[in-house]
Amino acid sequence: MKKVLALCIALALCFGLVSALADEAPVKVGVLVPVSTHAWVSGITYQAEVYAKELEAAGKIEYKLTTSSNAEEMTAQIDEAILWGAQILVIAPQWEGMEAPVEDAINKGLIVVAFDMDINADGILKVTGDNKSMGVAGAKFIVDKVGPEATVIALPVPTSGSVSELRMAGFNETIKEIAPNLNVIEYATEFKRQDGLNDFADILQANPQIDAVYSLDDETSIGVLQAIDDAGRKDIKAITGGGGCQEYFQLIAENKDIAVSSSLYSPLMIRDCFDVALAKLAGEDVQAVTVIPSQIVDASNVEQYLDPSNTIY
Numbered sequence: 001m002k003k004v005l006a007l008c009i010a011l012a013l014c015f016g017l018v019s020a021l022a023d024e025a026p027v028k029v030g031v032l033v034p035v036s037t038h039a040w041v042s043g044i045t046y047q048a049e050v051y052a053k054e055l056e057a058a059g060k061i062e063y064k065l066t067t068s069s070n071a072e073e074m075t076a077q078i079d080e081a082i083l084w085g086a087q088i089l090v091i092a093p094q095w096e097g098m099e100a101p102v103e104d105a106i107n108k109g110l111i112v113v114a115f116d117m118d119i120n121a122d123g124i125l126k127v128t129g130d131n132k133s134m135g136v137a138g139a140k141f142i143v144d145k146v147g148p149e150a151t152v153i154a155l156p157v158p159t160s161g162s163v164s165e166l167r168m169a170g171f172n173e174t175i176k177e178i179a180p181n182l183n184v185i186e187y188a189t190e191f192k193r194q195d196g197l198n199d200f201a202d203i204l205q206a207n208p209q210i211d212a213v214y215s216l217d218d219e220t221s222i223g224v225l226q227a228i229d230d231a232g233r234k235d236i237k238a239i240t241g242g243g244g245c246q247e248y249f250q251l252i253a254e255n256k257d258i259a260v261s262s263s264l265y266s267p268l269m270i271r272d273c274f275d276v277a278l279a280k281l282a283g284e285d286v287q288a289v290t291v292i293p294s295q296i297v298d299a300s301n302v303e304q305y306l307d308p309s310n311t312i313y
Contacts, residue, residue, distance in 0.1 A: 024059075027087050028064075028087050029063040029064075029087070029090060029274070030063070030066075030089045031048050031065040031066070031090045031091075032067075032077050032078065032089060033045045033065065033066075033092045034067065034068060034069065034095075038191060039219055040191075040218075040313060041094065042312050043243075043244065043245075043267030044115065044267040044270050045065070045312075046313060047271060048090065048092070048270045048273075051270070052274070060278070064081065064086075066080070070095060071096070071097035071098055078101045082105060082110065087110060087111065088110065088111045088112075088113070090274060091115070092270060093119070094117070098114075098117075098119050102124055103122065106121060106123040111125070111277050111280050111281055113125040113126070115270045116269070125280065127269055127273045127276060127289075127290045128289065128292070129265040130291050131163055131265070132167070132170035134170060134216075134265055135167040135171035135172070135216075135263075136170040136171070136174045137263045137294055138167075138170075138214055138240040139170070139172075140174065140178070141259075142240065143182070145212060145237055145259045146211040146212045146237050148180075148182060149181045150182060151210055151212075152184050152185070153186075153200075153214070154168065154184050154213075154214040155188075155189045155196070155215045156189075156216065157189060157190055157217070167242065168216070184214075190220070191216070191220055193220065196215070196219065196224045196227070197226050197227050201227045204227060204228070210233075211235065212236065213236060213238070214240055215242070217241060218243040218247075221240070221251075224239060225239065225255070234257070237258060239260055240262070241263070242262060242263045243262060243266065244262065244265065244267060244313070245262070246307060246311075246313065249297065249302050249305050250306070252297065259298070260299070263296060263297075264297055265294060267313060272290060
């Protein structure tokens with residue numbers, strides 16, 4: 001009888017251990033990111049995979065990462081992730097049309113966190129940067145470097161929609177408040193270094209005196225700096241950027257003639273999507289929208305952001 005009882009206890013302990021191990025099984029996370037259309041987008045994929053690997057190595061998650069070039073491809077990948085058994089989806093779409101598949105995933109019990117994109121689906125979570133505060137920071141940096149009555153070229157990107165609108169709104173509203181006499185001249189461009197180079201070469205010819213440049217993006221700013229160097233211009237004393245590009249950070253560290261800065265809107269923020277999702281899965285209260293405040297990277301702190309292992313963005 002004692003042997004039978006001992007066997008029962010042993011079996012009970014064994015089943016309890018199996019159950020405990022099952023409870024601690026890694027969470028399945030589907031990571032869905034776009035095919036690279038811009039270095040910043042490449043940075044999203046890089047940072048998402050680096051962090052996913054860290055979490056996987058720690059035994060917290062098991063992940064599958066897929067890339068897509070349009071809403072139809074990402075929709076199919078969401079279906080595949082659901083069939084795989086994903087409990088969490090971290091998604092970074094760059095286009096509209098994701099409402100129905102995301103709603104379907106949420107209705108099936110998945111936690112879905114979108115990065116930097118509004119998706120009209122009940123129950124979705126979002127992590128994003130603060131585009132308007134980037135403009136505020138850029139305006140303060142420029143006025144600090146060149147004063148309240150200088151000539152500044154602003155480079156909005158109308159094709160980027162709300163991104164450019166919010167960054168320009170933060171800039172213009174702040175300038176109106178702290179430097180109403182600043183002469184701001186706007187020229188449309190793109191978030192690409194070649195456009196920054198080509199467009200600013202023309203701008204330099206049209207404007208014999210420029211004190212500073214309000215650029216909204218690191219890639220654009222790299223092209224602008226090249227145009228300034230090619231033209232041999234010495235009048236420009238400050239330039240902003242936006243993003244979190246390692247190559248641009250190097251220019252911030254190396255440039256002695258121009259005060260160079262970037263308003264941080266980094267692909268690193270996608271890591272917060274994982275953290276928010278895992279917290280939600282654990283039953284913690286999380287906000288529907290997590291906003292990561294912008295901050296200035298300049299010569300005073302750029303060393304903190306340099307990452308030699310990041311050759312992507």
